[in-house]
Amino acid sequence: MTLPRNDTPVTTAPEAAADSLDLARAVAGLPEQMEAALASSQATEGAVDGSRIANVVVMGMGGSGVAGDIVSALAAPLMPVPVAVAKGYECPAFVGPTTLAIAVSFSGNTEETLTAATAAHDAGASVLAVTSGGRLAELAGEWAAPLYEVDSAIPMPRAAVGAISVAPLVALERAGLLSGIADWVDSAAAQLRTRRNAADGDGAAADPLEGIVRAVGNGELTPVFYGGGALGAVAAGRAKAQINENAKIPAFASFMPELCHNELAGWDQAGRLADGSPLAVIALRHDFEHVQLQRRYDFTHGVLDGARIAVPHAELHAAGDGPMAQLFDLIYQVDVLSLRVAAAARRDPGPIPLLEELKAFLA
Structure with a gap:
């Protein structure tokens, strides 16, 4: 049919089951999450020199790995260098001194991402981290790599989709490889509020x-x-x-x-x-x-x-x-x-x- x-x-969601982590509230707060991530990312210290970057790879898994898919879909068509997404333990063979490697792990302890990011660092890539803490944050400190901190109060990685996606886009903009991210986020947040407000009405009938x-x-x-x-x-x-x-x-x-x-x-x-x-x-x-x-x-x-x-x-x-x-x-x-x-x-x-x-x- x-x-x-x-x-x-x-x-x-109808009130037919428990939501012990209050994911409904996290979903409803997506526009505010994106705006907060924009402000936090813009204030992050350290930036990569994009003039020496020939390619970009975004590393991540699961709810964090979707950041790479979003960056590829939104940014890759507008950037002067190619963007690859790596989901696994392996670091792509092309990664080297002219690579910007963006490691995304909400917890900071995702073993696949840690393994791939370490290999990228060892290959001479410029690494930056997007995380709420964990071992990835420690490695960023050891490597003197830019650290884009994600709000650790977000209940699960999959509920942090706005935060983990905005940060890499801002990092690419700060590297001179992209532009207009603030306007993108403003437009997205406005639409999300429109959708949220409409859902609060009687359109469900x-x-x-x-x-x-x-x-x-x-x-x-x-x-x-x-x-x-x-x-x-x-x-x-x-x-x-x-x-x-x-x-x-x-x-x-x-x-x-x-x-x-x-x-x-x-x-x-x-x-x-x-x-x-x-x-x-x-x-x-x-x-x-x-x-x-x-x-x-x-x-x-x-x-x-x-x-x-x-x-x-x-x-x-x-x-x-x-x-x-x-x-x-x-x-x-x-x-x-x-x-x-x-x-x-x-x-x-x-x-x-x-x-x-x-x-x-x-x-």
Whole structure:
């Protein structure tokens, strides 16, 4: 079935589950978080000389690693040097004395990021750290590297998306590789407040995502997020991760136009019609999509409707002035969506015991 396009605000999570870390408050405070990060970053001592930088690599994992994706999507198209994103233990082989390596770890103790950042430093790269403390802050001191401090009061890395993303952008601007970040943040914060204020009204009554939220929370559907271009791909990846971590539910993400070359062929799925589709597609749309992506979305909607087992699908649309505003508008919407799914599933969106078990196992 086709669900209506969603031009209504995403609303706050229903009071159906505990939120022990008050992530709902952290999500609602995203515009203020971005503004505070801008002020803090602009006041940070030390800057890298961009005239000697030939390439940039952003290192990070999980809720911190999304900073690299955001920098790549927003800044890379405007910068005179290439930007790479590294998510893992390995430092790219090209890293050397003309590299700016930005290490992002909210806790400062992410082992993959520490390993890669140390390798970058040893290779002669200019390193700067974005963290709330931990070993990464200690290394920044030992290396005399600029340290962009993130507010440690933020409850979890995934709730610090504004802080960990604004800091690298400001660092790139201070290196002379980018400009206009304050205006970007101002526009994004204004749009987020508009979205937040709208959600406080009565726009939730006709929310076309309510059925999908309830079905995902009940385990009847698994969400698949589609994003177009670089901005949409970041938003889709963020949505997947937030459903995984906040609702503790599987989710998947793909991006246009690549999915039209492979994944699209898989929607004419086999199975018993009586069972219905096990999947639902949520498209994350923005105004900076290539003109051909609109036609690809239209075709994809027809495929989903005409599949042997019709696939439920809906859209979230970004608003705001500029790419950063629209990207963070989508991030805000999917963050709130994940909290709604967690509430429907009656799961606390805060702690993730399984990941703590993994850390203990690796230790």
